[in-house]
Amino acid sequence: MRINVTKPFLPPIEEYSALVGGIFSSQWLTNNGPLVRQLETQLKHYLKLDRLGYVANGTMALQLAIRGLNLSGEIITTPFSFVATVSSIAWEHCRPVMADIDRDTLNIDPEQIRRAITRQTSAILATHVFGNPCDVYEIESIAREYGLKVIYDAAHAFGTVIDGESIFSWGDVTATSFHATKVFHTVEGGAVIARDPAVHEKLMTMRSFGQSGSEFIHIGTNAKNSEFHAAMGIANLLHIDEVLANRKALSDRYDEMLDGANVSGMLIRVPCVYNGAYYPVIFESETVLNRVLEALRQEDVFPRRYFFPSLSSLNYVGAQYTPIADDIATRVLALPLYHGLEIADVDRIARIVARECGPRRLHVPPTRHAYVERETLKAVG
Numbered sequence: 001m002r003i004n005v006t007k008p009f010l011p012p013i014e015e016y017s018a019l020v021g022g023i024f025s026s027q028w029l030t031n032n033g034p035l036v037r038q039l040e041t042q043l044k045h046y047l048k049l050d051r052l053g054y055v056a057n058g059t060m061a062l063q064l065a066i067r068g069l070n071l072s073g074e075i076i077t078t079p080f081s082f083v084a085t086v087s088s089i090a091w092e093h094c095r096p097v098m099a100d101i102d103r104d105t106l107n108i109d110p111e112q113i114r115r116a117i118t119r120q121t122s123a124i125l126a127t128h129v130f131g132n133p134c135d136v137y138e139i140e141s142i143a144r145e146y147g148l149k150v151i152y153d154a155a156h157a158f159g160t161v162i163d164g165e166s167i168f169s170w171g172d173v174t175a176t177s178f179h180a181t182k183v184f185h186t187v188e189g190g191a192v193i194a195r196d197p198a199v200h201e202k203l204m205t206m207r208s209f210g211q212s213g214s215e216f217i218h219i220g221t222n223a224k225n226s227e228f229h230a231a232m233g234i235a236n237l238l239h240i241d242e243v244l245a246n247r248k249a250l251s252d253r254y255d256e257m258l259d260g261a262n263v264s265g266m267l268i269r270v271p272c273v274y275n276g277a278y279y280p281v282i283f284e285s286e287t288v289l290n291r292v293l294e295a296l297r298q299e300d301v302f303p304r305r306y307f308f309p310s311l312s313s314l315n316y317v318g319a320q321y322t323p324i325a326d327d328i329a330t331r332v333l334a335l336p337l338y339h340g341l342e343i344a345d346v347d348r349i350a351r352i353v354a355r356e357c358g359p360r361r362l363h364v365p366p367t368r369h370a371y372v373e374r375e376t377l378k379a380v381g
């Protein structure tokens with residue numbers, strides 16, 4: 001049977017149907033309906049957040065964040081992310097300026113952020129790539145020093161916890177995605193989490209045409225989401241702890257199986273509860289990567305080249321010098337990891353990878369052991 005990099009989680013159909021039955025009774029299909037509000041309440045409770053606004057998708061969440069914070073000029077961002085991180089900046093008529101990544105964590109390097117700051121810089125938009133926390137402490141201190149706003153693209157980071165709090169609580173705004181391929185999903189969907197209540201209110205009016213009561217107080221857009229999408233989220237949220245635990249077990253198994261093989265992993269440097277969103281492996285060269293891809297394809301296994309090519313190569317971004325991201329992007333592969341993947345398949349995949357890349361010579365161990373055990377979230381103060 002074909003194995004892809006990911007497979008969306010689906011709740012038991014009766015659980016989803018029961019919620020859809022309610023929609024048919026109420027005939028309230030969209031426009032901030034009861035299930036959208038219920039999902040927001042439950043997510044805030046689960047993630048211990050004061051504020052969260054459910055939106056149409058993660059890309060709209062990013063665009064709303066940029067608009068809502070009134071950004072202009074240059075926004076410093078990462079070349080190693082999904083394209084939406086960078087295209088949202090350009091879409092909002094700002095200029096994406098790339099700061100290279102740290103070669104071990106794969107996240108934006110704070111030192112490179114400092115070097116990229118100019119008088120035109122208005123913000124930093126950083127991705128917690130693969131769910132691995134950015135150096136949020138250093139980024140916060142740079143932002144304070146230079147008076148910059150911070151947006152986090154946390155599309156991969158649902159369930160990652162630092163200092164006893166959801167990682168979504170960092171930044172002026174965190175934007176996340178609930179797309180079908182993410183750890184927690186609502187088919188299509190996303191959310192914005194704003195630190196400042198006034199920014200949250202603004203984002204909530206912008207999500208619905210800028211309407212507040214009977215007035216249109218901002219330029220707005222349509223970033224609302226529907227009752228059917230919210231229903232999927234409510235049904236999925238009942239299973240999220242099991243999903244997260246299963247991902248950790250599968251990741252641990254890959255760690256064990258690849259111990260001693262010539263691959264490096266992503267280093268998790270910020271102490272956290274890692275969510276197991278992805279299992280990236282970095283090979284010695286693109287040649288080895290292609291060899292592994294071909295060997296896996298013969299077994300009907302299809303990992304993905306997340307993220308290739310580096311976003312510095314986008315034609316609308318302009319020349320940027322990010323040699324580390326450009327290099328890593330050619331050598332990194334996300335191995336299959338999803339709820340329902342069998343341990344036997346992890347073993348089979350890992351054996352092929354280990355066979356094709358030979359014994360360990362690379363400098364970074366495939367360490368994912370920096371994470372702390374899943375702890376209780378701190379109560380909101």
Ligand SMILES: *Cc1c(COP(=O)(O)O)cnc(C)c1O
Pocket residue numbers: 057058059060081082084085127153155156176177178179189190
């Ligand atoms: C998936 C993803 C997005 C976009 O989210 P959508 O909900 O698909 O619009 C943005 N950034 C990153 C890093 C992503 O992985």
